[in-house]
Amino acid sequence: MFFYTVPSKPVNNRIKIWRRLAKAGAVQLKNTVYLLPFSEEHYEFFEWLTQEVDAMGGDGTFVQTQNIEPMDDGDLKRLFSKQRENDYRDIDKKLDTLERKVNSVTKGSGTRGSKQIEEQFHRLARDLHAVTRIDFFSSEVGKKMKEKMGAVEGALKRMGRDKKECPSPSITSRRVEEYQGKIWVTRTRPFIDRMASAWLIRKFIDKNAKFTFTEDHDAKKLTPQHVAFDIRGGEFTHQGDLCTFEVLVKTFGLSDQALKKIADIVHELDMKDGKYETPEASGIEEILTGIRKTITEDAQALEKGMSVFEMLYAANA
Structure with missing residues (x-):
């Protein structure tokens, strides 16, 4: 208080x-x-x-207090929820307008203005994220708004597929046991996808994984002990509209909600195609950019970047 x-x-x-x-x-x-x-x-x-x-x-x-007479816990929760309802109401009105625009496009009025619609959606999603962050008691209105936002996002994705269908790449499954004791090779000057992929490798594939760096044209000269990732001609790299991090996740059959969240963020930062709404992405990018600018030694920069993704995973686990 x-x-x-x-x-x-x-x-x-x-x-x-x-x-x-x-x-x-x-x-x-x-x-x-x-x-x-x-x-x-x-x-x-x-x-x-x-x-x-x-x-x-x-x-x-x-002051820190356990009770505020004559109110009980239910009264206090309702007080907070009512305040958030006011915040959600403004977003709801804007989302209704946006939903009508999306429906207009999907019903055959063409894709004209679809980019502006997507930009409006991303702004509203950021606004919703800001409100849900302070919706401390998960109000019913907030839950309904998330569902509504999800429905509009689904309609937007369908609209995008109608514009240009992108076939899913075929990913060959691999076993973690086959990749123990390997030396993982990637490009110099590591950044988002390489930092995230290195973290994933050490976290879920080989906890003792070692990393080294090379240039694109050196990838084919590697020994069987080396595994190239996020590098042209490498074993694990971009496929279709998937970034290297997503390819690794699918290849090794990794799945949990926190990992999915990170995959969306990495995809958005690396591919920049607006496929996922990730409000946290810009902040993560700024931190990783700071690492890249202040640390010139590749191995040290990679380790620092990996620590960022470890903290991000812990926050979402």
Whole structure:
């Protein structure tokens, strides 16, 4: 529970604090009293916000409490859910408009404007992700909005297939046991697909996998002890509209929800075809770009990139 007061002028200070609280998902209990469910992240947020209020010449404090009389847990959850319903309502209206546009295209009015429709969908998906992130008690409205967004996404994918059917590549299955003790080779200056693929190899295929680097034209000169990936002529590389990471996942029959999430992100960053809606992708790309810019040694850059995907996997597992 957060309490604060700030001087009436300048007015933008009061607005700034209000916006910070709203973005964090806090609900207003009374005037300048706000609530957030307890978590380490929220505790730290209130710590910093208190300092910010103090710097404005105001007064802020917060407390951790188990009960707020006369409200019970159900009352508090409904308070948060009602606030999120207001957020969802605006997205719902925009999604209705977008759904009509998609239906118009799929019913035969042509694909004119389909790119703009996809861009609008991605913006709405990002907005929905931002709201669901602060829908702390998974409101019923939020669940219905996710279903509705999924239905529109499915219609968009069908629209895309109607425009250009892309046959699924044939992937030959492999056994993990066949790839133990190998040296995995990829291109120099590793980036998204290579970093993610290296992480996948060490996480799910060979925990002791070693990596080395070469140029594209060297791939065919490798010994049987070496396995080339994400490299022209390599054993594991892009096939059809699949990036190397996806090829590895399918080849070794790997499947879990967190891995699927990462596969979508890697595909979007590497292929940039708008096939998947991944709000986290841009942030992951910035981190990996930072690694690439600050670390010139390939092996070290690869390891750093792999650690990013390990943390991403842990966050979604």
